[in-house]
Structures are given as structure tokens and as C-alpha cells.
Amino acid sequence: MTDERGTAPGVQPETGSVATGPGVAADAPERMRVAEVFDGRGPNGGVLIKRPAVPDAEFEALARYLTTAPVALATTKTAQDEMSPDAGMAVPRAYHTDGYWIWPAAVGYYLFRYRLPPQPDLVAHIRARGFEVGAVPEPARQAAAAQMLEELAAARQRQQTEQARPAALPQPTPTPEPQPQPQAAPESPSEPEPRPQEPQPEPAGSLWLPEPAAAPDDTATPEAASAASPEPPADPAPEAPAARLPDGARPVVSFSRALTEVGNRHAAWVLEQIETFLEFMPVDDWSVDHDTRIYRQAGRQFTVDALGRLTEDGRWWWAWAEPEAWSADPRITERVRALCEEGRELDIAELASPILDLTVTDDADDPETAAEMLVWCVMGLAGARAYIGHSQGSRGRIYYLAFDEAIPLAEPGLGDVPQYLAQGVLKFEEDAADCVLGYVEHHDWEWSRGADGIEVSAPGLGSFTADLSADGVLTGISLH
Incomplete structure (x- = not known):
């Protein structure tokens, strides 16, 4: 769901030309070359690199070029580090461009961290430019974004086609003739084995309250919260039943269409607003008082509302389902209770179920990523100025969600629009036009349907057209 996807299932992307016009270099190619991260994979699944090493004298300049070139497309997601599984999801998912080449951010990541060399042709190109990116005109960056949208959509379509092919039926294996067996002596009767007892549902762990004497100080933090009770030891008997989910838990194999449509509608402006919040809020020590709802970090403070928590066993608990675990004052869970009611009205099952099992979802690599997707959707639906997540x-x-007016609202420039729209439509497998309109209406801009897409007038900024193919694929953003 949150991978780089640019089209809904079954939609064929339309082949389009890249942007041309003022600001595009005369010698810029019509189709930019796209660098590969690796040369392939070996028989054991490991990555293959068959490239000359980067000279020590060029390493720093090459790494700087690859990591500081303008970003054509980006997401807030990360990918697994292929060289060190212990590093986890550390590789950024983005695409840089210099107007001639496009390369995944992973190219610079692996060079900087492991000295894995990029493609020789890309290195030669950068060397010929004197390791200086230079100015990349906005139309060139838009062209790179449009090309990657097209190529990612085509790759997704190929993957879906492969998955839709029926698997070959296995050939029957001849059954060997049974051999006569010596007759065994009758065994003496034995006591039947006792049937294993079915484990009881795991009790929900509380977060924290200011009353317990065991609290280390008066400042409540998520790290001070008690974790959920440990899983009961597994019964060695093969017939032991699996542990049941807590009462009311809903297994989320795939997020509902109603939820992803909401997420898609708000994806572009949520991304924009998150970046604004991160600029406003430096990384620093933090604290939160649940009774007063005051959140403090880096010398700033504002009110927050409880949203929910992800337990270590991959269960999502909405704050409205356990208000006493957050505070005796119900104000901190009022907004999330209202979201629950809105979820019922919109038929969004995930918002109306008190507990979600995110360990079984196919839409994310792990429960942590699934929780981020869920929170992203909720921030958009609620119209919040930020969401805040901390380890527990x-x-x-x-x-938490934050609506406090102390948090600034994003004020985009016209040149920022292509980036946020291009990234927004990649977030969910839903209607690109709806994502564009969600962004436009969030900013209260005027729009109309044109022959080529959605024409938008942004007072004080200018105008632009979101170019859409006949199949509804976003093929580019034309600034006027």
C-alpha cells in the first residue's frame, strides 16, 4: 500500500513524453536513464555487484553528488537494507535526478555506507560533469517525476500480471506398491494423554498513570509505560490450539477500501503538513502530561489528543477502547471517540474495531509499518496538524494527534506542488484525481476539469494543470 505505486490494479499506464519548454536544457534527453541499484541476484538470493570500485579520491565527491541532487519523487517509507538485515528498514525510498539520469536514493545509501559502487556509466557521467550537480530546472525535475510515475506503474502492472497467471498443476507422483509389513504385537493399554488447555486471552497492558508509586518521577513518558503482558509459553504438543486474539480484536489481512480511499484523498497534503511539522519541531527529549494533554519537546509545547498504541505483539489498541489507561480525564480521548463514530458512518471497519491485529496484514512489511499507514489515514480524515509517534x-x-494552532500550517509555493502531488498519488492504490482534488480543496483553491486533466488556480501563487491520462494515471504537473 505504501510502496512507490502510481496506478490502481489493472490500470495500464499511458506512455507520455517528458516535459519540455523553458528551463529544460537543450541537450536533455527525452527519456532519462534510470540507474540500477544492483546488477542482479545470485542463486542464493544475495545481491550481485560486478562493478569497478570507486577510487578513494572520488568517493566523497561522488557520494555528495548522489545524495544532494534534487529529489524527483520521494515517499516517507523506507526499504530493507539488503547488505545488513540487522539494519532493518533503513534505505530511503526516493529518486534523485540531475536532468540526465534518475537514480534511486539507495544508490547513494549503499555507496556511502558500504562503498558499493554505482553503475560505471553513471559514475562516468558524474565524473564528466566535474562532480557538480548544477542547477536542475523545475521542468526537468517534473519530467523525471513523470517518467518514474510511468515506469513504476508499468512495473506494478507487470507484477500483477505475473501474479494473476495460473500456477502450473503439479504432476502426479506414482504411488509405490505397499510392501507387506510384519504384524506387530499388540501394545498394552496406556493412560490417554491429557488434552492441552486452551490459553486464556492475553490481558491488555495499561499505558501508565501518574498514581503508581513505582513511577521513577512525576513526568509520564511512553518509555515508563508498562508493556503488554508476555505471551504464554507455547505448548510443545503439536495439537495445541493457537492463542486467541483479545476479545473484540479484528484481524486486518488487508486494509479496507473505505480506509485507503480516505488515505488517498488526503495523502498529498498530509505529506506536506508532516514536513512542515518536522521543520517546526526539532528532535529532542520530550514529555507529555496526559491529565493536561500538554506535550513538550525542544522548548515548544502544545496540546495533543490520544490516538492509540501498537503493542509489542503487533496489536493496535485505539485510545477510545481503553480510556482509563490514558487518563482519568476523558478530554484526551474525546477526539478519537469522535473518529470512531465517523468511522462507523463512513463504514470504515478499522476505526470502529477496538483492537486490530496487524501481524497478518499483506499491505505492509510489518505491524509497525501498518500502524504508520493507519495513522497517516486518520490524520487526513481528522484534519490534524500533526501526528506524533514514539517508541514504547x-x-x-x-x-497522538495534534490540532493546536501553535503548530504552523503548510504554505506551499507553486514549485512545491508537483513534488507533493507526485508523491501523494504513490501512497495508495486509489484514484489519482481524487488525491489531486483532496490537496486542492484542502488549500481552498479553485479548480475545473479540462481536456488534459484538472486545471487549478491558486490565488497568490499561479496556476497549474494536473495531467491525467484517459485511464486516470497522473502523467505530470504543468505549471503556468
């Missing part, structure tokens, strides 16, 4: 234990997370 080794794998748990705790989340």
Missing part, C-alpha cells in the same frame, strides 16, 4: 518498549509505539 522494544517494538511498541504510542501515537
Whole structure:
């Protein structure tokens, strides 16, 4: 769901030309070359690199070029580090461009961290430019974004086609003739084995309250929260039943269409607003008082509302389902209770179920990523100015929404629009036009349908057209 996807299932992307016009270099190619991260994979699944090493004298300049060139497309997601599984999801998912080449951010990541060399042709190109990116005109960056949207959509379509092909039926294996067996002596009767007892549902762990004497100080933090009770030891008997989910838990194999449509509608402006919040809020020590709802970090403070938490066993608990675990004052869970009611009205099952099992979802690589997707959708639906997530234990997370006017609203420039729209439509497998309109209406801009797409007038900024193919694929953004 949150991979670089540019089209809905079954939609064929339309082949389009890249942007041309003022600001595009005369010698810029019509189709930019796209660099590969690796040369392939070996028989054991490991990556293959068959490239000359980068000279020490060029390493720093090459790494700087690859990592500081303008970003054509980006997402807030990360990918697994292929060289070090222990590093986890550390590789940024983005695409840089210099107007001639496009390369995944992973190219610079692996060079900087492991000295894995890029493609020789790309290195030669950068060397010929004196390791200086230079100015990349906005139309060139838009052209790179449009090309990657097209190529990612085509790759997704090929993958879906492969998955839709029926698997070959296995050939029957001849059954060997049974051999006569010696007759065994009758065994003496034995006592039947006792049937294993079915484990009881795991009790929900509380977050924290200011009353317990065991609290280290008066400042409540998620790290001070008690984690959920440990899983009961597994019964060695093969017939032992699996542990049941807590009462009311809903297994989320795939997020509902109603939820992803909401996420898609708000994806572009949520991304924009998150970046604004991160600029406003430096990384620093933090604290939160649940009774007053005051969140403090880096010398700033504002009110927050409880949203939910992800337990270490991959269960999502909405704050409205356990208000007493957050505070005796119900104000901190009022907004999330209202979201629950809105979810019922919109038929969004995930918002109306008190507990979600995110360990079984196919839409994310792990429960942590699934929780981020869920929170992203909720921030858009609620119209919040930020969401805040902090670690709780080794794998748990705790989340808040912030609506406080102390947090600035994003004020985009016209040149920022292509980036946010291009990234927004990649977030979910839904209607690109709806994502564009969600962004436009969030900013209260005027728009109309044109022959080539959606024409937008942004007072004080200018105008632009979101170019859409006949199949509804976003093929580019034309600034006027």
C-alpha cells in the first residue's frame, strides 16, 4: 500500500513524453536513464555487484553528488537494507535526478555506507560533469517525476500480471506398491494423554498513570509505560490450539477500501503538513502530561489528543477502547471517540474495531509499518496538524494527534506542488484525481476539469494543470 505505486490494479499506464519548454536544457534527453541499484541476484538470493570500485579520491565527491541532487519523487517509507538485515528498514525510498539520469536514493545509501559502487556509466557521467550537480530546472525535475510515475506503474502492472497467471498443476507422483509389513504385537493399554488447555486471552497492558508509586518521577513518558503482558509459553504438543486474539480484536489481512480511499484523498497534503511539522519541531527529549494533554519537546509545547498504541505483539489498541489507561480525564480521548463514530458512518471497519491485529496484514512489511499507514489515514480524515509517534518498549509505539494552532500550517509555493502531488498519488492504490482534488480543496483553491486533466488556480501563487491520462494515471504537473 505504501510502496512507490502510481496506478490502481489493472490500470495500464499511458506512455507520455517528458516535459519540455523553458528551463529544460537543450541537450536533455527525452527519456532519462534510470540507474540500477544492483546488477542482479545470485542463486542464493544475495545481491550481485560486478562493478569497478570507486577510487578513494572520488568517493566523497561522488557520494555528495548522489545524495544532494534534487529529489524527483520521494515517499516517507523506507526499504530493507539488503547488505545488513540487522539494519532493518533503513534505505530511503526516493529518486534523485540531475536532468540526465534518475537514480534511486539507495544508490547513494549503499555507496556511502558500504562503498558499493554505482553503475560505471553513471559514475562516468558524474565524473564528466566535474562532480557538480548544477542547477536542475523545475521542468526537468517534473519530467523525471513523470517518467518514474510511468515506469513504476508499468512495473506494478507487470507484477500483477505475473501474479494473476495460473500456477502450473503439479504432476502426479506414482504411488509405490505397499510392501507387506510384519504384524506387530499388540501394545498394552496406556493412560490417554491429557488434552492441552486452551490459553486464556492475553490481558491488555495499561499505558501508565501518574498514581503508581513505582513511577521513577512525576513526568509520564511512553518509555515508563508498562508493556503488554508476555505471551504464554507455547505448548510443545503439536495439537495445541493457537492463542486467541483479545476479545473484540479484528484481524486486518488487508486494509479496507473505505480506509485507503480516505488515505488517498488526503495523502498529498498530509505529506506536506508532516514536513512542515518536522521543520517546526526539532528532535529532542520530550514529555507529555496526559491529565493536561500538554506535550513538550525542544522548548515548544502544545496540546495533543490520544490516538492509540501498537503493542509489542503487533496489536493496535485505539485510545477510545481503553480510556482509563490514558487518563482519568476523558478530554484526551474525546477526539478519537469522535473518529470512531465517523468511522462507523463512513463504514470504515478499522476505526470502529477496538483492537486490530496487524501481524497478518499483506499491505505492509510489518505491524509497525501498518500502524504508520493507519495513522497517516486518520490524520487526513481528522484534519490534524500533526501526528506524533514514539517508541514504547522494544517494538511498541504510542501515537497522538495534534490540532493546536501553535503548530504552523503548510504554505506551499507553486514549485512545491508537483513534488507533493507526485508523491501523494504513490501512497495508495486509489484514484489519482481524487488525491489531486483532496490537496486542492484542502488549500481552498479553485479548480475545473479540462481536456488534459484538472486545471487549478491558486490565488497568490499561479496556476497549474494536473495531467491525467484517459485511464486516470497522473502523467505530470504543468505549471503556468
